[in-house]
Amino acid sequence: MEQTEIDEMFMYEALKLACIAEKKGEVPIGAVIVKDGKIISKGYNLKETKQMAINHAEILAIKNACKKLRSWRLEDCTLYVTLEPCPMCSGAIINSRITRIVFGAFDKKAGCCGTLYNLPLDERFNHRPIVMGGILENDCGKILSNFFKNARENKGRRNVNNRIR
């Protein structure tokens, strides 16, 4: 398999997790962490469900991976996430020494892996993950835009402003 095919395969797994988040009424974002060709941890957005500000998909995947490997160092790991990481998650990825970040849709509001900032490429930090964006971009973007479209249509029933990621 070529690297692009491998990346798409794991991004589909992240998309499945985004769907689980959506069913819980969360902004649909999913993440998996891969080491030696295998998924070692998963995460999806659980901010509203748990009323926890840090519960982005990436943070939960990183927590699970640290537990699994019994180490805060996630070297030789690739994180796949359906949306470009925000400043918090970009920083967590740098702190955890993840080797490679692959994301789906670009985030013009908070993306810090190329859009607003490119934190992983900043040589002043003590670790620089490789970044690849736009893998399954259409699928990853569509699940989000559909979610927000539905949320706006249902605005009378629940407050969409509460669903800002």
Place this chain on the structure above:
Amino acid sequence: MEQTEIDEMFMYEALKLACIAEKKGEVPIGAVIVKDGKIISKGYNLKETKQMAINHAEILAIKNACKKLRSWRLEDCTLYVTLEPCPMCSGAIINSRITRIVFGAFDKKAGCCGTLYNLPLDERFNHRPIVMGGILENDCGKILSNFFKNARENKGRRNVNNRIR
């Protein structure tokens, strides 16, 4: 009491937590979150002890505050931390809508509240906390520099490179 005195009082509380971290062999950083003049949560660096990349003092304080308030929104809260927040923690503070950040020592290696970046002041994000740095700067800096000095002196006994925050 004037605001500066109040800020120093709470920073001393954060410093006490930094001391607890130090006793556990962690880089000594502590944080408290204050609402309505009262400490509602505390945190100190537990990255090594728990082998958890995200366990910075600020993240643990934010987690505790969300649990206490049963909300991811930490509006009208002030976070006091002995060291300038890194990208991950600056992002977590923005995401949790904390109103005000007060930090002690500046961090020339990873500080994102004025030193390398000033993420909280970026108008493109959907929340902009007020930032004040340099409160009890000498005390907050000294506990860190002493820690690293001791770690270098004990290098034969344990690997200081493992203690990079």
